[in-house]
Amino acid sequence: MKSYNIAVIGGDGTGPEVTREAVKVLGAAASKFNFKLNYSDYDLGGERYLRTNEALPGSVVEELRSFPAILLGAIGHPDVKPGILEKGILLRLRFELEQYINLRPVKLYDERFCPLKDKGPKDIDFVVVRENNEGLYTGSGGFVFKGTPHEIAVQESINTRRGVERCLRYAFDYTRRRNKEKKLTLCGKTNVLTFAFDLWERAFHEVGAKDFPDIKRDYAHVDATTMWFVKNPEWFDVIVTDNMFGDIITDLGAMIQGGMGIAAGGNINPQGASMFEPIGGSAPKYTGLGVINPLAAICAGAMMLDFLGESTAAKAIEDCVIKVTREKVKSLAAGKMGFSTSQLGDLVASAI
Ligand code: IPM
Ligand code: MN
DSSP states (O other), X not given: OEEEEEEEEEESTTHHHHHHHHHHHHHHHHHHHTEEEEEEEOOOSHHHHHHHSOSOOHHHHHHHHTSSEEEEEEOOOTTSOTTHHIIIXXXXXXXXXXXXXXXXXXXXXXXXXXXXXXXXXXXXXXXXXXXXXXXXXXXXXXXXXXXXXTOEEEEOOBOOHHHHHHHHHHHHHHHHHHOSSOEEEEEEOTTTOTTHHHHHHHHHHHHHHHHOTXXXXXXXXXXXXXXXXHHOGGGOSEEEEOHHHHHHHHHHHHHHTTOTTTOEEEEEOTTSOEEEEESSOOOGGGTTTTOSOOHHHHHHHHHHHHHHTOHHHXXXXXXXXXXHHHHTOSOSSTTOSSSOHHHHHHHHHHHO
16 A cells, blocks of 8 residues: 655644644545555644744754655644744745645635625636745845834845746646646736847747646736636636746635635645645634634645645545535535535545
């Protein structure tokens, strides 16, 4: 029997509550489809930081590197200054484990949960491939004359040909494997960011023309992309974009697919340790109440199985989430689902 070692980082707030349900559903899928998942729990997050003054020891990064996959709940704590845990844990893992792709499917499972008028599941079904290691996220830049009236703050967007090209290649290949419209849209800002997106655009067409002639290439400015997410989401198949734009448009994507309760993502190193997470935060105000929606974490678990090669099991989980969402769930919002966090986990697990 195949077996996989999985690191689980429940993290902060409602993170442990939702990863628990994901593990429950993954267990049902493992026994049904005959594979084994061995979990190792890692205590990381705000509580540990407040206790030890260290967000993420280097030795833990090295341990995590040896897992094929990591399941993450949420990072973020009300008593820790913004930025410390995000940079110290989440971004550090993305960078050090070279998870250079952030994969975010935007798929509406039931039209009742779509805030857009006259749009349904057939209209909202696309995937965003966000570059996850470069752009404005590298921390490049600094202050000059800080605290004076002449203060200057520079935050640089780093775009390397290598980093951009490997992201584009992943996106083209993903579009081919997805086999829907075989259309890849580059989302950029070529009319203003004439260095960064010039590189992106040249690489996009060079790589596409040479190695992916079967994939249609399309382009949209980022501002127009947000407009079309609302007006014509059916135009998109796969979108590829840089780190910052990807961050922004995927929050909008999450809303049109029904909200943070359902939106999942993967931080992927195609050759290494990849990390799967519900994209909503730690939701401190709902912590410990058993009312948070675990479906996003469950969907992250399905993405993890797909990455591990267990695609039949991954598909089964997604199908069961769709069934339960359509037939049972009242709302995808915390506290309004009609079920507690663990009841919803039970429903999906028993559907499997
Ligand atoms: C996300 C989050 C993170 C990001 C934050 C928490 C650093 O918003 O995963 O989209 O900006 O990437
Ligand atoms: Mn974000």
